Amino acid sequence: MNTQEYKALLKSRLSPYRYYHSLCVAESAVVLAKKYGADPEKAYVAGLLHDITKEADKAEHFALLEKADIKLSELEKRSPKLWHAMSGSAYLRLNLGITDEDILRAVYYHTTARAGMSALEKVIYIADFISADRDYDDVEIVRTLAKKDLEETMLYTGRYTINELLQKGACIHPDTVACYNELKLNI
Numbered sequence: 001m002n003t004q005e006y007k008a009l010l011k012s013r014l015s016p017y018r019y020y021h022s023l024c025v026a027e028s029a030v031v032l033a034k035k036y037g038a039d040p041e042k043a044y045v046a047g048l049l050h051d052i053t054k055e056a057d058k059a060e061h062f063a064l065l066e067k068a069d070i071k072l073s074e075l076e077k078r079s080p081k082l083w084h085a086m087s088g089s090a091y092l093r094l095n096l097g098i099t100d101e102d103i104l105r106a107v108y109y110h111t112t113a114r115a116g117m118s119a120l121e122k123v124i125y126i127a128d129f130i131s132a133d134r135d136y137d138d139v140e141i142v143r144t145l146a147k148k149d150l151e152e153t154m155l156y157t158g159r160y161t162i163n164e165l166l167q168k169g170a171c172i173h174p175d176t177v178a179c180y181n182e183l184k185l186n187i
């Protein structure tokens, strides 16, 4: 499939707002990839497709996860916001024939992050935070940081996410905590 076909597919699966978000993340991902030594073409594809199952229903998420042999932990079963990252990666592998493990992991971990992320994985995680459509309190701080230092940006966004989740009383995925701790120990 080429880029135009990916876009047509996304348009059929996503609301106009979410489709626009996907285009914005793809563009931000290319900029970050060039700056931080990831492959810009992979960044564009992963950015474009990262939320491909964001508007799927529960049955579709679970069918994809089962088909891809992805077993959910108790915490993951009870955190619907996390499903689209895992099922999205499964969709890319099963339905689009994408075999590049770095792209597949970049989508899989774009919501939780994890310890030991590749440059591409970090690029997609941060692109999702700073894309042109984003508008939250700290977005300008994160955009400025992202122009300077990828690790510092990961630490800031990791802390921001954990704070938000704590305030909402949500569970924190162990990969999110592991990512934060790794950054904290290495910076």
Ligand code: DGI
Residues within 6 Å of the ligand: 051, 054, 079, 081, 082, 085, 110, 111, 112, 128, 161, 165, 170, 171, 172, 173, 174, 176
């Ligand atoms: O899909 P997007 O809206 O573009 O962004 P995303 O994939 O980063 O999803 C953000 C949502 O995921 C937000 O509501 C917070 C939630 N989230 C992120 N990390 C965790 C999490 N939820 C839980 N329960 N645990 C996490 O570690």
Ligand code: FE
Residues within 6 Å of the ligand: 050, 051, 054, 084, 085, 110, 111
């Ligand atoms: Fe997402």
Ligand code: FE
Residues within 6 Å of the ligand: 021, 025, 050, 051, 128
């Ligand atoms: Fe997103």
